[in-house]
Amino acid sequence: MIRVLFMGAVDPMSADENKYPPLWPAYLAANVDKQIGPDKIDCRFMSGRIEDALKSFRPDVLAVSSVTPNYDYAIHHARAAKQRGIPVIIGGMHISSLPETLTKDMDVGCIGEGEETFVDLMNLYLDKGVFDPQDLSGIKGLVYRKDGTLLRTPDRHVIESIDQIPHPKRSIIGYGRRTYVYTARGCQYKCTFCICNRYWGKIRYASPQYILEEIEERCRSHQIFRREFHWQQRTFGQNSRHGYFRRYQ
Numbered sequence: 001m002i003r004v005l006f007m008g009a010v011d012p013m014s015a016d017e018n019k020y021p022p023l024w025p026a027y028l029a030a031n032v033d034k035q036i037g038p039d040k041i042d043c044r045f046m047s048g049r050i051e052d053a054l055k056s057f058r059p060d061v062l063a064v065s066s067v068t069p070n071y072d073y074a075i076h077h078a079r080a081a082k083q084r085g086i087p088v089i090i091g092g093m094h095i096s097s098l099p100e101t102l103t104k105d106m107d108v109g110c111i112g113e114g115e116e117t118f119v120d121l122m123n124l125y126l127d128k129g130v131f132d133p134q135d136l137s138g139i140k141g142l143v144y145r146k147d148g149t150l151l152r153t154p155d156r157h158v159i160e161s162i163d164q165i166p167h168p169k170r171s172i173i174g175y176g177r178r179t180y181v182y183t184a185r186g187c188q189y190k191c192t193f194c195i196c197n198r199y200w201g202k203i204r205y206a207s208p209q210y211i212l213e214e215i216e217e218r219c220r221s222h223q224i225f226r227r228e229f230h231w232q233q234r235t236f237g238q239n240s241r242h243g244y245f246r247r248y249q
């Protein structure tokens with residue numbers, strides 16, 4: 001069993017930045033469970049100081065996610081892991097937008113949607129126990145270094161239908177009082193200052209059935225103290241014909 005530590009690049013001292021656990025570890029872990037199996041990889045999400053997390057969990061691999069304003073934290077996390085000989089995968093909005101900022105402490109960057117790429121990386125690690133540049137060259141959607149040179153593999157296509165993506169494994173991030181539910185990836189508009197359209201490609205909606213399954217899973221697995229759901233689609237009302245509103249009543 002290999003141990004993977006998921007950490008967000010956030011200020012460990014900021015209550016605001018740690019208020020809502022992120023969903024990316026839950027999506028990645030759910031897909032690992034589905035495609036590799038739950039008994040081969042122990043995925044753990046932790047917050048707080050990276051040094052404490054590395055000490056208590058002793059991971060084989062560190063997986064970090066970062067937005068641009070917080071990239072300094074990602075650099076710090078990666079350095080702390082590297083000093084202990086732990087390989088580092090970085091993903092999320094920042095590295096996907098500016099892959100050339102991959103630091104020497106980061107073994108590999110995942111560009112764009114992560115579910116499939118992460119499974120390929122985990123299969124590689126299970127097989128070889130290292131992220132060798134020779135092997136990384138065969139996986140789509142990556143940035144990495146070989147002999148000091150930054151290399152990129154071909155882009156990975158996004159998963160065609162959201163309904164194919166396993167529901168996030170919320171048990172690994174904890175069930176808070178609020179539940180974020182993603183009803184779509186992408187946006188149908190193209191505001192020049194915004195990354196969403198370029199990042200997620202053409203907008204993909206989840207089916208009403210998929211969303212209801214997620215709400216039901218949430219209600220079944222944990223008592224809800226306050227019935228509060230947050231809809232995470234950038235522009236939720238933009239496709240009223242999709243039927244979300246009717247079916248939620």
Ligand code: B12
Pocket residue numbers: 008009010011017020021022023024027028063064065066067068069070089090091092093094097110112113114115117118180182186194195196232234
């Ligand atoms: C929800 C959200 C928030 C919530 C987060 C709540 C939570 N903790 O879940 C709140 C309101 C707190 C928030 C705050 C901020 N946000 Co925000 N947020 C979003 C939003 C709408 C969705 C993010 C999300 O959870 N998506 C769902 C998950 C599954 O997607 P994901 O995180 O991208 O992960 C996928 C891939 O990126 C990849 N991946 C991600 N990480 C990793 C790591 C590894 C190792 C691998 C392999 C793969 C991988 O795989 C995942 C599955 O496919 C996005 C816009 C969007 N639609 O994407 C903006 C967005 C990410 N936020 C943004 C920003 C700037 C911020 C703030 C800095 C704003 C501010 N000034 O304070 C803060 C910083 C928060 C922080 N410290 O990280 C920007 C980032 C731009 C950039 N260049 O980096 C975005 C893109 C909005 C925008 N259009 O500009 N945010």
Ligand code: SF4
Pocket residue numbers: 187188189190191194195196197234235
């Ligand atoms: S998510 Fe909002 S800001 Fe970004 S492209 Fe869509 S409408 Fe514009």
